Amino acid sequence: MSQSTLPTQMQTERFGTIDIDPAKVLHFVQPILGFDTLSRFVLLDHEDDSPFKWLQSLEDPELAFVVTNPTLFDIDYDFMLPQEACEALDIHEAQEAQVLTMVTVPEEDPIKMTVNLLGPLVYHADSHQAMQLILDPERYSTKVRLIADDAVAGA
């Protein structure tokens, strides 16, 4: 799907008909793991001022990930962009790199939602070329609580 053939609208399972802003489309030059056939996603706001966004597939109307920047929840998160990512995404400066992490919301207790810090999504701020990184499993986990239990209790 080249830039010139991006649809202006699509029918999605979760959001109904959505307008597709080309400025919000990410092009995965390497796939999200387990989703090899999908490369185009659009970033949708969840609500005004919400720390959450949706990453909606342009190729599978039923597929959308919840994503967020974990530092918004006071999670200490930083890493060095691996060489392969610098190369694949043509990123040479830190300000070119944008990071989103996938949120998993457990049905039985949604407030215990977690973020995947081992496999962040990174994209180039200008070109919007994107990929999922694999960081060091000794340092990062796929399931980090977004909101601590004591924060929930105190709310």
Next chain:
Amino acid sequence: MLVLSRKLGEKIVIGHEITLTVLDVRGDNVKLGVDAPRHVTIHREEVYQDILQANQQAVKGGISSAKMTESLHKASQFKQQNAGKSVKVPPPETLL
């Protein structure tokens, strides 16, 4: 699956740009070296699977749209601050 036997020091060529070398063999521990272009990612399979499964978990059905919206709205109240910068980029000298 293609199965090849290699001795210590021998290599396998994958495609035109990837070479695997058997560097050391001790008991059931094999040390492999991989030569590949810089854009090719190389990872231990169990780590790859860990992320793949986490991705699938993230989109597993079960939670209704309404409950999801409500949950994200409730979680939003715990937002602490403006976004910090997570990514550092290796200095240019290392990207030869």
